C-alpha cells in the first residue's frame with residue numbers, strides 16, 4: 090500500500106542508492122523525465138536541507154548538485170544522491186508521478202548555496218539558491234505564514250514570491266489546505282499548485298501541516314509530495330513533526346486526525362503521545378533558554394468568530410476540548426502545561442487575531458496585553474486566496490477577537506526582533522500594506538502563565 094510505503098522511509102533509505110524504476114515503453118505527452126515542482130524542507134538540523142521534486146516519467150537517478158555561492162562564479166562542488174518513489178494517484182486515470190528526494194548534509198549553517206536537481210542523463214532543473222539556516226544566537230529569522238492557498242485565486246502568490254526572492258523571509262509555514270484540491274483532475278491540480286509555489290518553495294523551506302482539503306485517499310497525495318522530517322522518528326512524517334528556526338521551536342500537527350476518524354482513530358493517540366514527548370523536550374531548561382518561543386501550527390483554530398462554522402464558533406471545539414463526550418486528547422491544556430506562546434491556524438478564509446486566551450477566558454485587562462501576555466496567543470491566517478474566496482464573521486460571545494478582517498486577501502509576516510521580542514504583521518495583497526501589527530514581548534523563557542503541573546486531561550469544557 091503506497092501510503093504505508095511513504096510512511097516508513099527513514100534516513101536509512103535516504104542514504105541508500107537511488108531506486109531504479111523501469112522505463113516506460115509508451116510515452117504519452119505527459120511522460121517527460123525533467124524535474125519540476127522543486128521545493129525545500131528542513132532536515133534534522135541547520136546542517137541539512139531536503140530537496141523534493143517530481144518527474145512525470147521515471148529516471149534512473151535522483152541527484153542534487155550544489156555548491157557554496159560566492160567566489161569565482163558557480164561551481165557544483167558537491168553531489169547528493171537521493172531516491173525516488175512511485176506515487177500512483179487513486180483517481181480514475183491512476184496517474185503515475187515519480188517523487189524524488191535527496192538530503193543535503195554537512196551544510197555550513199548560514200551559508201548560501203546554489204543547487205539544481207535531476208538526473209545527469211534525463212535532465213536538470215533550473216538553478217536555485219537557498220541559505221542554510223544559521224544556528225548562532227544572533228539569528229533573527231523572518232517567517233511567512235498562511236493557510237488555505239489555492240491553485241485558483243491564489244492572490245498572495247506574487248507578493249510571497251517577491252518577498253522570498255528578495256531575501257525578506259527565511260521560511261514559509263503553510264498551515265494546511267493547499268491547491269484546492271491536490272487530488273483534483275487525477276492529481277493535476279496538485280502538480281499545478283506545486284509549480285505555482287516553486288518560485289517560493291525552491292528558495293526557502295516550505296513547511297506544511299495537513300488541512301481538510303488534503304483528505305482524499307487518506308491524505309496520500311499530500312503525503313507523497315512533501316518531506317517533513319520528524320526528528321524523534323528519524324523519518325518523514327508529513328502529519329506531525331517539529332523543527333527549530335533560531336530562537337523558535339515549531340511544532341506542526343494534524344488537526345484532521347480528529348475529524349477523519351474513518352482513516353484510523355489510533356492516529357490521534359500516536360500524535361498526542363509524540364506531541365507530549367516533543368513539548369517535554371522543548372521545555373528542558375537548556376532547550377527552552379536557547380529557544381524561548383514555542384509555536385504550534387495546525388489547520389483548524391481553537392477560537393474564531395466566523396459565521397456559521399461549527400469548528401470554532403461554538404465554545405467547545407474538538408481541537409480545544411477534545412473528542413466528543415470523552416474529551417480525550419484535548420489540545421488546549423497542552424498549550425498551558427508546555428507554555429506554547431502562539432498557535433497558528435487557518436481553515437477560516439479570513440484574518441483574525443485573538444486576545445491572549447485560555448479556557449475561553451480572555452486576558453486583555455492591561456495596557457499592553459501582548460507584552461508578557463497572560464495566556465497563549467491565537468492567530469487565524471487563512472486568506473491568501475483560494476477558490477472559496479473569503480469567510481464572513483459572526484458574533485463574538487467571548488469577546489475574544491482583537492482584530493478581524495475578511496474583506497481583503499492577506500498573509501502573515503513574523504519577525505524575530507530580538508530574543509525577547511517578535512514583530513507580527515498582517516499584510517494585505519497585492520499592494521503589501523500592513524493591515525495589522527503587534528509587538529509580542531516575553532522577558533522570560535517560560536511564559537509566566539505556564540503551568541507545568543497541569544494535568545494532560547484538565548477540563549477546559551464549559
Ligand SMILES: *[C@@H]1O[C@H](CO)[C@@H](O)[C@H](O)[C@H]1NC(C)=O
Nearest residue numbers: 109110111112148149210211
Ligand atoms: C535507465 O536504466 C535502464 C535499466 O537499467 C536502462 O535500460 C536505460 O537505458 C537507463 N536510462 C538512461 C537514460 O540511462
Ligand SMILES: *[C@@H]1O[C@H](CO)[C@@H](O)[C@H](O)[C@H]1NC(C)=O
Nearest residue numbers: 092093096307351352353356
Ligand atoms: C491512513 O494512513 C495512515 C498513515 O498515514 C495509516 O496509519 C492508516 O492506517 C491509514 N488508514 C487507512 C484506513 O488506510
Ligand SMILES: *[C@@H]1O[C@H](CO)[C@@H](O)[C@H](O)[C@H]1NC(C)=O
Nearest residue numbers: 450451452453454455456463
Ligand atoms: C483589570 O485590572 C484592574 C487593575 O489591575 C483591576 O482593578 C480590575 O478589576 C480588572 N478588571 C477585570 C475585569 O478583571
Ligand SMILES: *[C@@H]1O[C@H](CO)[C@@H](O)[C@H](O)[C@H]1NC(C)=O
Nearest residue numbers: 449450451485486487488489
Ligand atoms: C462581552 O462584552 C459585552 C459588551 O461589553 C458584555 O456585555 C459581555 O458580558 C462580555 N462577555 C464576556 C464573556 O465577557
Ligand SMILES: *[C@@H]1O[C@H](CO)[C@@H](O)[C@H](O)[C@H]1NC(C)=O
Nearest residue numbers: 422448449547548549550551
Ligand atoms: C475552565 O473553566 C471551567 C468553567 O469555567 C472550569 O470548571 C475549569 O476548571 C477550567 N479549567 C481549567 C483547566 O482552568
Ligand SMILES: [Fe+2]
Nearest residue numbers: 266300301436
Ligand atoms: Fe480547511
